[in-house]
Amino acid sequence: MSSKGMVRAIFLVVFAVWLMIWVMLPTKLYKNTWTPNLETTLNSTYFSGQGTNLLLFSFPLMFIAAFGCAYLHFQNKSTDSSNHSKRLGLDSVTALLKRPVVVMAPLGIVSALELTFASMFVALLIWSLANYLHVSFGNLHMHKEGEKIWEAKLRSVSLRLGYIGNICWAFLFFPITRGSSVLPLIGLTSESSIKYHIWLGHLSNILFAAHTIGFIIYWAITNQMAEMVEWSKTWVSNVAGVIAIVIAMPMWVTSLPQFRRMKFELFFYTHHLYFPYIFFYVLHVGDAYFCMILPGIFLFLIDRYLRFLQSQQRTALLSARLLPCGLLELNFSKTPGHYNYPAINMLKSSYIFMISAVINLFFGPSRLYYNPTSILFVNVPRISKLQWHPFTVSSNCNMETDELSVVIKCQGSWSHKLYKELGSSLDRLQVSTEGPYGPNSSHFLRHECLVLVSGGSGITPFISIIREIIFQIQKPNFKVPRVIMICAFKNSADLAMLDLLLPISGTPQISQIQLQIEAYITREEEQPMAEAHKPLQTIWFKPSPLDSPISATLGPNNWLWLGAIISSSFLMFLLLLGIVTRYYIYPIDHNTEQIYHFSYRALWDMFLVCVCIFIVSSVVFLWYKKQNEREGNRIPNREIATPVTSPGVSPWFSGAELESLPHQCLVQATNVHFGSRPDFKKTLLDLKESDVGVLACGPRKMRHDVAKICASGLAQNLHFESISFTL
Incomplete structure (x- = not known):
């Protein structure tokens, strides 16, 4: 071993x-x-x-x-990205465990492995409750003179339901720890495991609600309602438990899917009650x-x-690209993507420098590295000082060494306000960030073929995947998978999202990858003229001495x-x-x-x-x-006196002039279908490769439809993965 x-x-x-x-x-x-x-x-x-x-x-x-x-x-x-060139694929056991077996609301898409562990966890809860009650009923304590046996049993059941809820809390916070060292050990990220937090949250709230209601009924029938406000000096505080459950109820209600989608901001602010909830919960137990x-x-x-x-640090916003479809791309400054350890050059001359180099190598500033599909959390105080929103990182840390980009779709009030602010004449925009967070490896490169299924703005995670493949293909003897991208858009203006596959600077060799894009416009029957669409805009901002580049965090x-x-x-x-x-x-x-x-x-x-x-x-x-400041992590000076807006015509419509060779290659690789929807079943079942990775991001119904095809067993070569914060 x-x-x-x-x-x-x-x-x-x-x-x-x-x-x-x-x-x-x-x-x-x-x-x-x-x-x-x-x-x-x-x-x-x-x-x-x-x-x-x-x-x-x-x-x-x-x-x-x-x-x-x-x-x-x-x-x-010790990980070398070139290892991905070996077609290891998935062994049959792993493929079977990761295949979706349950695709339904409210559970979402559940694999065989997840179902196995969920069943084991439920079995643990049932086992614990059964044993607690067995031990308790075998030695039943009467807490009041004249108390009936069924009343004592009611109290015992209510108490043990609280114990079971405590087991849920032992696991509750691991999925939402973004910089977790536990989740990567089992191949998870906080984004992919957020559904476990949702499941545990609902289950614990059900158990605690039953625990509270049971005690209230017990106190009512035994004339002990004064116990609700008791703060015992020698045992648990009942009133602290009551306060905790009162705080938990609005958190629980606003987190329900129907409420969260309609009133997201209320859910967001209410969920920040977790701190007093934890405080009174601990006082209670x-x-x-x-x-x-x-x-x-x-x-x-x-x-x-x-x-x-x-x-608390202000992040340098270099530029923004505004697309006519209501999509925007923010480009931030980041620290260079390479190591800089000056002491290493002096290793032969002094053991002191050698020790210094070793310390720097292990504990010094690291390069800012992130894998495709990573997430960056963004806050714009000009719009809201409290709201933080997660967005997909579209840039590649190897290709774009000094910049980090995120893509935002205008779908809510916050994003619409941001789009409006960027469209006005701003010298600079104050922004703060957290992250980026994402998977620990570029595991998608192991497949022979990649099928990227997106709906609307769901294309954004796949931008980083395409750019990673463009970078990897430049290495000698590196075999990258054939890529089939299936995009469903409502309107032809949304085709401009495909422009983001190409970075804002550089000359990407997109012609060297096997890329096939099938774009479906569902609400238009024919192709409009170029004059009917607004041009793409690129806005450059002035640097500020208070801003700093995004750097590697702990x-x-x-x-x-x-x-x-x-x-x-x-x-x-x-x-x-x-x-x-x-x-x-x-x-x-x-x-x-x-x-x-x-x-x-x-x-x-x-x-x-x-x-x-x-x-x-x-x-x-x-x-x-x-240490980062000592390494010279400064914002590159672009010497731009005033904000610059650069218009460009989208190449997706008849009469539009193609801007460059990469755009020509991108358009040539794209087939646009008007007035129709993709036939996922036919496309997926026609694939002949032995190892096909199917990634889906977009509306829940679309993701569920694709997952059902992969779970049907009609094709054994399909390996499904959903990219989404929701079930």
Whole structure:
């Protein structure tokens, strides 16, 4: 077994042990045998009752997250993109597991692998609930004199439903950690796994709602409604739980698909109630249960704070392209796509310089590298200071070394306002960004043939794929897949989106790739004249001394520093928690006259988590930013005195003059069909290659139709992948 395989095996064993602990948690064996022994050994004066949960539930995943960063770093260093030239394809088992098996609302497109793990997770919840109730009903406690057995059982069921909801929370925050080191280990990104967060969120809210309603009914029939507002000093706070569920309800309702699509801004702002929700939830469950779900929250807070630090910088916006179809492309300055380590040139003259070079190599500023289909989050304070929107990165980090571009379709009020602002006479536009985030590899290059299916603005992720293929084909003996792009547009003006396949600068060799574009115009029966369409506009902006280029951030572009933050902040948390518990809480708690408040323990935990993350992340981020500035990451001076608008005629209509050879090749590779829709089934089933990758992005119905064809079993060579934030 290779060293890479051994490391992955270690991670798998640790994760399996962590899952096994969750399986054993509700059993009599754990409660009656394991718990007394573990408490005697682990619940010391330094960690009190949290010691067991910190070791069994927190440490395994924090270990995977920290050392997973080192694994990803060295994996990226050893990965050569030329390896994609080998047609490894997908083995039959992997292909079978990744094939869609369920295509329906509200689940969306679910593969066999996802269905297997979802079934196992549901089985864990059922197993846990059944064992909790079995143990509880076997030793039923009456909490009030004269209480009936069925009333006690109702209370027990309601309590255990809360326990099951806590299991959901142990997984809830991993899918939304954008700079996660856990998700790439299993081949996921935060964008592709957002549906898991949605599923877990709905399930946990159902369980917590049932937990709350059950207790309210129990208190009502036993005349104990005053319990709702009790804040116990020695046990859980009921009123904190009530506040938490009151906060959760509007978050839940506004996240429902029908509400989210109609009132997205309300959903967006309401969802930011997650911080007080977490705060009161932890006060309700206490410090011991908080340690059971700590890893997901801890890693999410690190990621969220690093994103906050990055977002405080103003990003240099160089230019914008406005298309007549209401689409726009923003071009930002970014740090050069190469390493710059001056000390390496002096290795032979001094061991000091050698050590310096090694430190720089591992911990110094990294190149800004991102793979196709990556996402950049954009904020324009002139439009909204709070709203952040994700957009597909259309540029290629290898071809466009100093620029990063995103594509935006005018579909909502925010994007329409941005389009209007760019169309006015602006010297510059203040913009902030977070990211980019995306897949850990260009896995799509392994296929013999790529079928890219898009509807409307769904073409934007495929722009980066086409540009990556244009770059890779320049390498000697590199075999890239044949590409068939199927685009469905409402109007002929939308054909201008195809112009974005070509970068704003340079002479891409698009003629060298096997590209076939089938464009369908669904709402027009014939081709209009060129005069009926507005020209494409390119707007250049003045540079500002306050702006800085997009640079590599801690995470996907520097895993070692992220690993250092995770490990250092967690160890600092354990150290400070031990000191506070031993020298402050322990003397009070063991005083015969008083006991330390139950909720104050949870407050200490949350406070120390936040302090440790704040200190470590701030120090590393500021040092890293200083190193980037020292490397000379400045905005290229284009010497443009005033904003420039460059009109251009789109080459897609009769009478239009083709601007360049790349445009000619692009038009020649395109077949435009008016008044018809694509026949996905015929196109896909006619493909003869043994390994065909089918990527779909666009309206849900279109993605589901393509997924059903790939899942039908009529063709074994189709491997489907959906690119979307929604189900």
